[in-house]
Amino acid sequence: MITYVFPGQGSQKQGMGSELFDEFKELMAQADEILGYSIKRLCIENPYSNLNKTQFTQPALYVVNVLSYLKKIREAEAKPDFVAGHSLGEYNALFAAEAFDFETGLKLVRKRGELMSMVSNGGMAAVMGLNEEQVASALNQYDLHNVDIANVNAPYQIVISGRKDDIEKAASLFETMTEVTMVLPLNVSGAFHSKYMNKAKEEFEQFLHTFHFSPPSIPVISNVYAKPYTYELMKQTLADQINHSVKWTESINYLMKKGQLEFEEIGPGNILTGLIHRIKKDAEAMSR
Known part of the structure; x- marks a missing residue:
């Protein structure tokens, strides 16, 4: 069995996705139309150092993670047994589980990034x-x-x-x-996943209700609850994620109890791979 994990903010770097953009021209055109700027230029040239600004980081990572996933399943010709994402990466996990399409996910992420970036200091x-x-x-x-x-x-x-x-x-x-x-x-401008995100969460909750989601086709492990999403609570869980803790350790421990599981990080960098290695090591030490 295999779990795909998707990274969140902090994994962005200039040049990410450069080998993918020309392979998925149709999706790139959709992304640029929704956002009103070129994701390819943002990631490759990083004008005005925008790639590290939350309102740009989140859409950029979402797009690169999606393209990385689509390339992966095209090559592997098989879907994972479970998916999980760290904070922003959870939107990629939900996309992989067909809870919403590419455009819906990007619109959600754009709004989320805008709202979170407005909470300064x-x-x-x-x-x-x-x-x-x-x-x-x-x-x-x-x-x-x-x-x-x-x-x-x-x-x-x-x-x-x-x-x-x-x-x-x-x-x-x-x-x-x-x-x-x-x-x-950490190189962030806001107090993410804290009480200071309460207003952003409320606004995002209203925005979520304008969209239609589908039941996940594969289990998506939620940051908030460290167990699989339920269709009925999907929008509520995504809203709660903004001002609640990311229970990454608990989520990985939940998955490890499912048996012989491989983890593969899909997207730029290897931050989650390192964290999972530490979680596994700690679990092994505890079981001795």
Whole structure:
């Protein structure tokens, strides 16, 4: 059995998709028409450094992930048994499961990126060396109630999210703790997957209701619940994803319990491959 996983924000890099764009000219024309600019130019030339701006990053990654997936299934001639995506990548997982078509996914992602980019003065940082409970306990102990846990990427890689000054304060605190191996500020403009995204979530929820989805043809593991999407709650789950934690570790653990599963990252980079390797290693250590 195989699971395809799709990366999210942070995996973008200039030049991504360059070998794919000319192979899928029809989809590229659709994308450019929906967006009003050239995805190919954005990814290859990166004008005004737009590729790292949320409202451009999300559509660009969605398109490159879709093209990577279509090329993969054309070559493999078989679909995966499960799909999952990290944050933005979840839209690619839903596309792969035929919950919506390419155009619908791109319209959703464009709106999501626009809404999330409007929430400024936020920050995020990855804390290495502590688990989720330890990070939550430290935030509570030092009255950092405005800082949320945004991603549980691996058992000892937890991403925190909040206002920029609160994140800087939290980062200084974690750096003094002996168990912490590194605190890495992330190159983002907003406090993603936190309470500061509540307004964006509400607006996105209304936008979602203007679209029609289909039941997934293969199980899609949700970031919010770390278990497969249900058709009835699909729109609600996508809205919740904006201001809830990404339960990546729990999602991979859920899949590992399904038996002999291979994981393959579809899209630019290998961030998720590294995280899955760590999650597997930790699970093996726990089972000894």
